[in-house]
Amino acid sequence: MPEDPAARVDELRGIVRAANHAYFVLDDPKLSDAEYDAAMRELRDLEERHPELRSDASPTATVGAPPAPELRARTHDAPLLSLDNAFSDEELDAFERRIERILGSDAPVVYHLEHKVDGLSVNVHYRDGRLAWAATRGDGTTGEEITHNLRAVAGIPERLSGVPSPFEVRGEVYLPKEEFLRINREREEEGLAPFRNPRNAAAGTVRQLDPQVAAERRLEVVFYGVGRVDDLPVSGQAELLAWLAKRGFRIDGRRDRVTGLDPARDRIRSWSETRHELPYEADGVVVKVDAFALQRELGATSRAPRWAIAWKFPAEEVESVLRGITVQVGRTGKITPVAELDPRIVDGTEVARATLHNPGFVRDLDLRIGDAVVVHKSGGIIPEIVRVIPERRPVGTEAWTTPTHCPSCSAELIEDGANLRCVNPDCPAQLKERLGHWAGRKALDVDGLGERSVAQFLEHGLVRALPDLYDLTEERLVALDGWGPVSARALLAELDRTRTAPLDRFLVALGLPQVGPRTAQALAHRFGTLDALLEADSETLQAVPDVGETTAVLIRDALDAPALRATLDGLRARGVWPEDAARRRGSDALHGISVVLTGALSRPRERIQADLEALGARVTGSVSGKTDLVVAGEAPGGKVDKAHALGVPVATEEELTAFVRERGGDWPPVAPEG
Numbered sequence: 001m002p003e004d005p006a007a008r009v010d011e012l013r014g015i016v017r018a019a020n021h022a023y024f025v026l027d028d029p030k031l032s033d034a035e036y037d038a039a040m041r042e043l044r045d046l047e048e049r050h051p052e053l054r055s056d057a058s059p060t061a062t063v064g065a066p067p068a069p070e071l072r073a074r075t076h077d078a079p080l081l082s083l084d085n086a087f088s089d090e091e092l093d094a095f096e097r098r099i100e101r102i103l104g105s106d107a108p109v110v111y112h113l114e115h116k117v118d119g120l121s122v123n124v125h126y127r128d129g130r131l132a133w134a135a136t137r138g139d140g141t142t143g144e145e146i147t148h149n150l151r152a153v154a155g156i157p158e159r160l161s162g163v164p165s166p167f168e169v170r171g172e173v174y175l176p177k178e179e180f181l182r183i184n185r186e187r188e189e190e191g192l193a194p195f196r197n198p199r200n201a202a203a204g205t206v207r208q209l210d211p212q213v214a215a216e217r218r219l220e221v222v223f224y225g226v227g228r229v230d231d232l233p234v235s236g237q238a239e240l241l242a243w244l245a246k247r248g249f250r251i252d253g254r255r256d257r258v259t260g261l262d263p264a265r266d267r268i269r270s271w272s273e274t275r276h277e278l279p280y281e282a283d284g285v286v287v288k289v290d291a292f293a294l295q296r297e298l299g300a301t302s303r304a305p306r307w308a309i310a311w312k313f314p315a316e317e318v319e320s321v322l323r324g325i326t327v328q329v330g331r332t333g334k335i336t337p338v339a340e341l342d343p344r345i346v347d348g349t350e351v352a353r354a355t356l357h358n359p360g361f362v363r364d365l366d367l368r369i370g371d372a373v374v375v376h377k378s379g380g381i382i383p384e385i386v387r388v389i390p391e392r393r394p395v396g397t398e399a400w401t402t403p404t405h406c407p408s409c410s411a412e413l414i415e416d417g418a419n420l421r422c423v424n425p426d427c428p429a430q431l432k433e434r435l436g437h438w439a440g441r442k443a444l445d446v447d448g449l450g451e452r453s454v455a456q457f458l459e460h461g462l463v464r465a466l467p468d469l470y471d472l473t474e475e476r477l478v479a480l481d482g483w484g485p486v487s488a489r490a491l492l493a494e495l496d497r498t499r500t501a502p503l504d505r506f507l508v509a510l511g512l513p514q515v516g517p518r519t520a521q522a523l524a525h526r527f528g529t530l531d532a533l534l535e536a537d538s539e540t541l542q543a544v545p546d547v548g549e550t551t552a553v554l555i556r557d558a559l560d561a562p563a564l565r566a567t568l569d570g571l572r573a574r575g576v577w578p579e580d581a582a583r584r585r586g587s588d589a590l591h592g593i594s595v596v597l598t599g600a601l602s603r604p605r606e607r608i609q610a611d612l613e614a615l616g617a618r619v620t621g622s623v624s625g626k627t628d629l630v631v632a633g634e635a636p637g638g639k640v641d642k643a644h645a646l647g648v649p650v651a652t653e654e655e656l657t658a659f660v661r662e663r664g665g666d667w668p669p670v671a672p673e674g
Helices: 005-025 033-049 089-103 177-189 198-206 211-217 237-246 261-277 292-298 359-365 428-438 451-459 466-471 474-478 485-500 503-510 517-527 530-535 538-542 549-560 562-573 605-614 638-646 653-662
Strands: 073-075 110-117 120-127 130-136 142-144 167-174 220-226 255-259 282-289 308-312 318-329 334-346 349-355 372-378 382-388 413-416 419-422 594-598 618-620 629-632
Touching (some): 005 033, 089 282, 089 292, 130 142, 220 237, 261 282, 282 292, 334 372, 349 372, 349 382, 359 382, 474 485, 503 605, 594 605, 594 638, 629 638
Parallel strands (some): 594 618, 594 629
Antiparallel strands (some): 110 255, 110 282, 120 167, 282 308, 318 334, 318 372, 334 349, 372 382
8 A cells, every 4th residue: 555545546546637638538548558447446446445535526436538629519418437347257256246235136147248349439319310419428428529420430320210309329439450450551651640549540530520531431330328228118238239220220249148147257258369350449348237127226326337347358468589670661761660579479360570660669668689578469450569578688689770771772861850761762662662652542543563563673673763664565564474465565554544643643642741632632623733733832732721831841842852853754754744633624513412332333443432533522431311322333232221211312333424424524534635
């Protein structure tokens, strides 16, 4: 016990409040789950031992944190409580003993088990059967309104029948693991910091003021409860979830109903072993008393229900040995050290490498070759070294020597904040990454220009700079292993297609700093031509939507860089120049039209989406009451059913052609003459 319990309680409350603010409001947690849980457990234990120190304002008696001021506040009809946690069988036993004591019975209780999805808790509010608003948990009583973003998430009905008014449904919004990885890849390509974990990414997404961001990030949701169950024709949790599913709410199918705590433990152990197979991040299992009558009898504290508890999965940390540190060179010249490890299984997959972020990270950990290290997966996905085990350090190890020259081209490296960077525009490693980015799906989407072919072109000296791609000939290609006349002609046709690419796709392909698809569209809409953009000063750039002061300076500096100017001169000399956005006939033909694409289409979906957006359309990933048109190919799935239910028109590709042409647009798109 501390010498001064009151001082320690004040200290812990400060730690937990700061952690709550960082987690719930800033979406930037400063403590790991284990550190936060340890602080809360110590605080709760001290308050129990010293009742005179208890306070209604303590984090042990409150939930979450107040809403952020930039979003409208919404008050929940019924509070969104938190959950008490269990980390051991003894704590589960204590949970059951408390239930038996309150109920005055030792009869076996029926429990409902659900995965504890690691996302953002939301409350969806219906009035007179219509979706009125949706909000985050906030402090449990008042949350931040996020209706504009949740309308883009599938599995949230716009209208209901046969429900009381008002009616609130609670769920967890999350990013699937694959989507989290995709978003982080794109953020790194755009020069943005990657999200730390899927929960942060989901929380940041639903708080965006622009709903297009949420639509592009493909959030998902699972619902687990309602505000009040008194007026519903259900008697327990399992019945409630089935009832919600019939009304169009997305429910997680991975759940179970058991009698007694022993089978609950068996299920928890089983789910703990298979959690890495889930499409989402889960940090535990929620154990709920199934019967609502018993839930009412058990009641709740000011912070948590007495009829539920969350069994927390232990963070899987595995020991390994650091065998080496290699260095990667990115598209922009950023140097990233990478740990080479003895292979270990972490969360179900083999890990043999882990990012070390930047040289400062290596220095801060004092990493040395031969060190025993502890590895986990950040956010359950990205391998990361947590700490060194100094007592097992071999004798004679030396600190890692920060490289001074690029491992690819031997150019001297320069410091760029916490990073090192190679600024040689002719660096082969950077060129390889730039070529891959040029051909990427979000850029010019060049089929056939993959990692293997790029490596071949560099190895044989066919490409020494990006414009050299357009000097390739069938004769040169067929001389390489694995190439024949058909594949060679196909690649050349793909490259020819990109000679007059849309301006926004061309800007993404150039890899300008912090210019992703949305910013590129804004730049193309404002300037119309690449020549006009090249003449724009930073003040003019700053006036473009999605371009702030810092980004404007970065773009201007990039456009002035001699290496980029040389690339552009080389491309123009080969007849490669983006089309004039202002010359596209009917470029605003679909302005304000919201379109959803589904099923197998005749062209890659990304290209159809880009062409629709070039005509002013807004292409989203889910059907809602605000959708104007669903374009369906073969095997379209449930989006067509939802469109029919909402009265949204569904069109074939042929009908899309008529739809666009009736509004004065070209479809299929025709490249401008000249």
